[in-house]
Amino acid sequence: MGPGMHRSGCLLALVLLMSWAPPATGQSGEALTAEVDRQVLGLGETLTFTITVKNASGSIELPALKKDFIQISSGKRRSNIFGERSQTWTFELQPRRMGELRLGKVTLTRRRRVVAETAPITIRVLGADELSDERPTVKLEIKRTKITLEETLLVVARVTKGRLDSGAQIGGLPPDGFQIVSGSERETGSLEEDASGRTVQVNRIALRLRPERTGTRVIGPLTLIVGGRIIAKSGTVEIEVVPPPPISAAQARRMDHYDPRGLAVRGYTEQDSYYVSEPFLIAWELLEGRFGTRGRIQIGTEPSLEGFSTHTLEGPSERRQLNLAGRRVKARVLKWKMARAFKSGDQVIDSMVLKITNPFSGETTDTVSSRPFRLLIKDLPKEGRPDAFEVSHVGRFRVEVEWPLREGDTIATQQKLAIRVVVEGSGNLEGIQAPEFEGDSDAFGIENLSDRSSDKIEITREGVSGHRVFRYRLTPRKPGVHALPRLRFSYFDPVQARYHQIDEPGPKIKVTGTPVLDSAVELGYSAADIGPILDDDSLRDVDPRHAAMRPLFWIFWLIPLGLWVMVEGSSRYRAFLARDPVGRRARQANSNARKRVKAADLALKGGLVKDFFAQVSRVLHGYLDERLNIATAGMTHDGLRMAAIDRGVTPELMEEVVAELENCDFARFAPSATMTQQMGDTMGRLKLLLGKLERSHITRGDA
Amino acid sequence: MIKTLVVVLSGLFALTLNPAAEASSDEQRSTFEAANTHYVAGDYEMALKLYVRLADDQGLRNPVLYLNLGNAYFRTDALGAAVHSYRRALLLEPQDERLRSSLAQNLEVTRARLSRRYLAGSENRQFIFEDASGMLHTITHLMEEGLLSTLFLVFWAMFCVILMLRRLRPSTGSLSVSAITVGVASLLCGLMLWGQVVTGESMPLGVVVQSDVLLHEAPHVEASGHALPEGMEVRVLEDGEAWVHVALANGREGFVPTTTLWAL
Numbered sequence: 001m002g003p004g005m006h007r008s009g010c011l012l013a014l015v016l017l018m019s020w021a022p023p024a025t026g027q028s029g030e031a032l033t034a035e036v037d038r039q040v041l042g043l044g045e046t047l048t049f050t051i052t053v054k055n056a057s058g059s060i061e062l063p064a065l066k067k068d069f070i071q072i073s074s075g076k077r078r079s080n081i082f083g084e085r086s087q088t089w090t091f092e093l094q095p096r097r098m099g100e101l102r103l104g105k106v107t108l109t110r111r112r113r114v115v116a117e118t119a120p121i122t123i124r125v126l127g128a129d130e131l132s133d134e135r136p137t138v139k140l141e142i143k144r145t146k147i148t149l150e151e152t153l154l155v156v157a158r159v160t161k162g163r164l165d166s167g168a169q170i171g172g173l174p175p176d177g178f179q180i181v182s183g184s185e186r187e188t189g190s191l192e193e194d195a196s197g198r199t200v201q202v203n204r205i206a207l208r209l210r211p212e213r214t215g216t217r218v219i220g221p222l223t224l225i226v227g228g229r230i231i232a233k234s235g236t237v238e239i240e241v242v243p244p245p246p247i248s249a250a251q252a253r254r255m256d257h258y259d260p261r262g263l264a265v266r267g268y269t270e271q272d273s274y275y276v277s278e279p280f281l282i283a284w285e286l287l288e289g290r291f292g293t294r295g296r297i298q299i300g301t302e303p304s305l306e307g308f309s310t311h312t313l314e315g316p317s318e319r320r321q322l323n324l325a326g327r328r329v330k331a332r333v334l335k336w337k338m339a340r341a342f343k344s345g346d347q348v349i350d351s352m353v354l355k356i357t358n359p360f361s362g363e364t365t366d367t368v369s370s371r372p373f374r375l376l377i378k379d380l381p382k383e384g385r386p387d388a389f390e391v392s393h394v395g396r397f398r399v400e401v402e403w404p405l406r407e408g409d410t411i412a413t414q415q416k417l418a419i420r421v422v423v424e425g426s427g428n429l430e431g432i433q434a435p436e437f438e439g440d441s442d443a444f445g446i447e448n449l450s451d452r453s454s455d456k457i458e459i460t461r462e463g464v465s466g467h468r469v470f471r472y473r474l475t476p477r478k479p480g481v482h483a484l485p486r487l488r489f490s491y492f493d494p495v496q497a498r499y500h501q502i503d504e505p506g507p508k509i510k511v512t513g514t515p516v517l518d519s520a521v522e523l524g525y526s527a528a529d530i531g532p533i534l535d536d537d538s539l540r541d542v543d544p545r546h547a548a549m550r551p552l553f554w555i556f557w558l559i560p561l562g563l564w565v566m567v568e569g570s571s572r573y574r575a576f577l578a579r580d581p582v583g584r585r586a587r588q589a590n591s592n593a594r595k596r597v598k599a600a601d602l603a604l605k606g607g608l609v610k611d612f613f614a615q616v617s618r619v620l621h622g623y624l625d626e627r628l629n630i631a632t633a634g635m636t637h638d639g640l641r642m643a644a645i646d647r648g649v650t651p652e653l654m655e656e657v658v659a660e661l662e663n664c665d666f667a668r669f670a671p672s673a674t675m676t677q678q679m680g681d682t683m684g685r686l687k688l689l690l691g692k693l694e695r696s697h698i699t700r701g702d703a
Numbered sequence: 704m705i706k707t708l709v710v711v712l713s714g715l716f717a718l719t720l721n722p723a724a725e726a727s728s729d730e731q732r733s734t735f736e737a738a739n740t741h742y743v744a745g746d747y748e749m750a751l752k753l754y755v756r757l758a759d760d761q762g763l764r765n766p767v768l769y770l771n772l773g774n775a776y777f778r779t780d781a782l783g784a785a786v787h788s789y790r791r792a793l794l795l796e797p798q799d800e801r802l803r804s805s806l807a808q809n810l811e812v813t814r815a816r817l818s819r820r821y822l823a824g825s826e827n828r829q830f831i832f833e834d835a836s837g838m839l840h841t842i843t844h845l846m847e848e849g850l851l852s853t854l855f856l857v858f859w860a861m862f863c864v865i866l867m868l869r870r871l872r873p874s875t876g877s878l879s880v881s882a883i884t885v886g887v888a889s890l891l892c893g894l895m896l897w898g899q900v901v902t903g904e905s906m907p908l909g910v911v912v913q914s915d916v917l918l919h920e921a922p923h924v925e926a927s928g929h930a931l932p933e934g935m936e937v938r939v940l941e942d943g944e945a946w947v948h949v950a951l952a953n954g955r956e957g958f959v960p961t962t963t964l965w966a967l
Binding site for chain 2: 416449453473529530531532533534535536539540541542543544546547548549553556557559560561563564567568571
């Protein structure tokens with residue numbers, strides 16, 4: 001297919017190429033349209049010329065536009081949504097002159113043959129003096145003020161204007177709580193005369209709106225906006241949106257109202273009526289029409305289901321074929337709820353509203369809802385109702401009692417017995433109350449210790465089934481022969497519509513032992529009771545710390561360790577001294593000298609002159625002997641001096657030592673009774689000398 | 704001199720193993736007597752209130768007080784709290800033999816009652832009173848704290864004395880063998896003591912004090928969980944504001960609300 005070009009005198013000729021492959025001839029849905037948004041306008045105003053080709057290929061040939069119009073702008077748009085292909089060209093045109101102007105026909109040619117064409121369009125352009133100078137107005141025209149959630153509402157905005165320039169916009173659409181039904185917008189134009197006989201342009205914009213939810217909604221005010229400024233405003237209209245009238249459960253199930261071309265939601269139950277507390281399934285299915293869903297399905301509003309207890313079930317995701325009113329329909333499960341009613345009477349199952357959204361833009365394109373339907377909830381019959389019947393016991397049940405003892409068994413008072421009761425079947429298992437035991441309360445105490453740990457309840461599309469386990473503790477109180485309390489359980493069978501009562505008598509047993517008072521049972525006095533309380537005079541606050549974390553513990557740990565360290569150290573020191581006798585003598589020289597000084601001191605205090613000086617001489621000789629390892633016995637003072645200087649004692653210090661030794665020799669051999677002062681001085685000098693010798697750096701001679 | 708030293712050391716030793724930090728005040732004493740009077744008269748609620756005032760509000764730690772508190776809880780059917788009180792008393796290692804046996808018996812009776820309750824309630828339930836604190840805790844707590852401390856200190860002293868003798872009288876035979884034997888005994892006792900201290904600090908225990916407590920898999924009320932019997936001991940792994948991370952004796956871990964668990 002080559003591009004077509006029309007050159008027969010047209011000022012503006014466009015060649016528009018269809019970019020997709022040629023479809024089969026005669027394909028359904030092929031269309032060519034050409035339209036303008038207004039056919040009457042003032043000089044200087046603009047109109048929009050739109051050409052749309054759907055599901056077709058070929059060349060588009062346009063009429064001459066430039067002769068009568070100024071082209072302000074143009075645009076092109078393609079779309080291919082859900083298999084529907086379309087291409088649209090828009091031209092914004094401004095007329096060049098007053099009077100009647102003509103937009104020629106648009107033709108679609110394929111292989112040089114015209115396959116489609118549109119009719120010419122006549123445009124009337126009015127001069128400024130022909131148009132009314134009255135203020136523009138906008139008015140809402142709504143015929144109905146009450147609609148149901150399923151219906152749509154036609155809203156017409158009537159705009160009148162005279163010399164108003166183009167570019168006016170309508171504000172306030174869509175109103176809150178409504179959505180515009182896809183493709184519902186339609187504009188028509190006409191001319192009227194005002195009081196002065198001038199022309200007034202009247203445009204009617206019709207919108208079809210669908211309510212999103214129930215309640216009172218207000219539409220308006222609509223505004224006429226030019227250049228961002230509101231130049232006219234309409235009034236408001238209150239619309240009451242009510243739920244659609246409920247249909248019967250049978251009608252909802254059959255979907256009598258269903259149009260198989262479109263989408264619909266079917267909410268239904270298998271029966272028209274149920275009993276109070278009887279579990280039943282409510283299902284909602286999406287019925288896909290001839291053209292499928294064409295968008296993404298989301299649940300917008302779920303039914304409130306007040307007065308029901310519900311449990312949501314997982315439904316199958318695949319489609320299935322249904323036969324509704326003789327037509328085969330594809331259906332997909334949206335939701336299953338297992339419900340049971342709390343109260344009797346006509347109950348309405350509300351609508352489920354689905355939103356259909358554009359998968360690309362996310363905008364809601366449509367809504368579809370199920371019809372609400374009435375369901376009769378029947379009260380349980382009073383006739384034949386057992387005493388102490390629990391209203392929630394609706395279903396078909398079996399009861400099994402596991403007695404802990406057999407007929408004739410013997411048991412002592414206070415010995416606990418466990419009884420297990422299993423209620424099994426289908427129906428309102430959740431609402432089953434613990435079966436009661438009836439018997440001599442003086443003979444047995446019974447406690448219900450049931451929990452839900454062993455229960456097994458399965459909820460499926462077919463219903464609720466499984467079992468509940470109840471446990472009891474029985475305490476014999478009175479000796480003698482007694483029958484264990486009998487179990488009574490009653491339920492209502494909704495299928496047979498009658499009550500059943502189960503009566504399980506307990507076996508007779510022999511109870512031995514002493515009778516037990518109620519108070520004792522309550523307080524738990526038995527053979528295995530707790531002991532009495534105790535008294536504590538001191539009531540001391542005990543340190544909760546661990547013994548090893550208390551300071552005294554570490555003191556007791558350290559004492560043996562310290563003793564051992566001392567003994568070990570002392571022993572090692574002695575061994576060390578034993579290995580070096582010269583050194584040992586040298587290290588002991590000072591202490592030995594001190595001992596001898598003490599002896600000299602005693603002599604001083606006793607006034608024993610001779611002994612004192614002999615002791616001082618012994619101190620010095622002994623110290624030099626031990627410290628310097630010099631055999632001082634029989635050595636002259638000069639010899640002693642030389643030997644000490646050889647060991648490192650300074651000559652000056654040695655001079656003092658020798659002087660002191662000579663002083664002692666003199667005093668020993670020439671004692672005087674007036675020597676007390678001299679002895680004291682000698683003692684002082686002796687201590688000084690010992691100190692100096694101790695501090696001297698002395699080398700020991702060989703041993 | 705030596706006699707005086709021995710007497711002083713013996714006194715200090717006894718103080719180490721059985722410390723009594725503070726005597727209670729006259730007010731505490733009178734409260735305790737009043738609680739005992741209420742208990743004997745059968746007014747367990749009032750007795751419980753006074754015992755709780757002493758034990759919890761005033762922080763008095765006394766095994767006799769805990770015994771009586773446990774008894775009051777037992778009489779008011781708070782069996783989990785009773786277990787908690789008896790266990791707290793036993794952790795203080797009272798020296799009085801009568802008190803110890805009374806605590807042990809009461810604990811056994813309380814646990815037996817709880818066991819019967821849960822066994823009667825569900826056969827599938829496991830009611831475990833095993834030590835929840837793990838292998839290390841079990842091994843290190845084979846001996847009581849006081850006895851173990853005494854043994855350790857005695858072995859330690861003997862070990863040091865033998866070492867001293869070995870140094871002072873090297874000629875004495877078989878001292879080395881004795882030193883090794885006593886040293887190993889001392890080391891074992893020391894390790895057990897260390898284990899007691901470490902496990903006591905790092906593995907705190909708690910007691911479930913409410914019925915219908917669930918061990919949640921996550922710290923959220925809607926998290927799934929398993930039922931925990933009242934009175935069960937658990938190991939506290941982490942203590943939070945609203946939830947406590949605990950471990951059972953069988954190793955299962957989970958979370959319980961703080962209000963349902965009392966720490967030992």
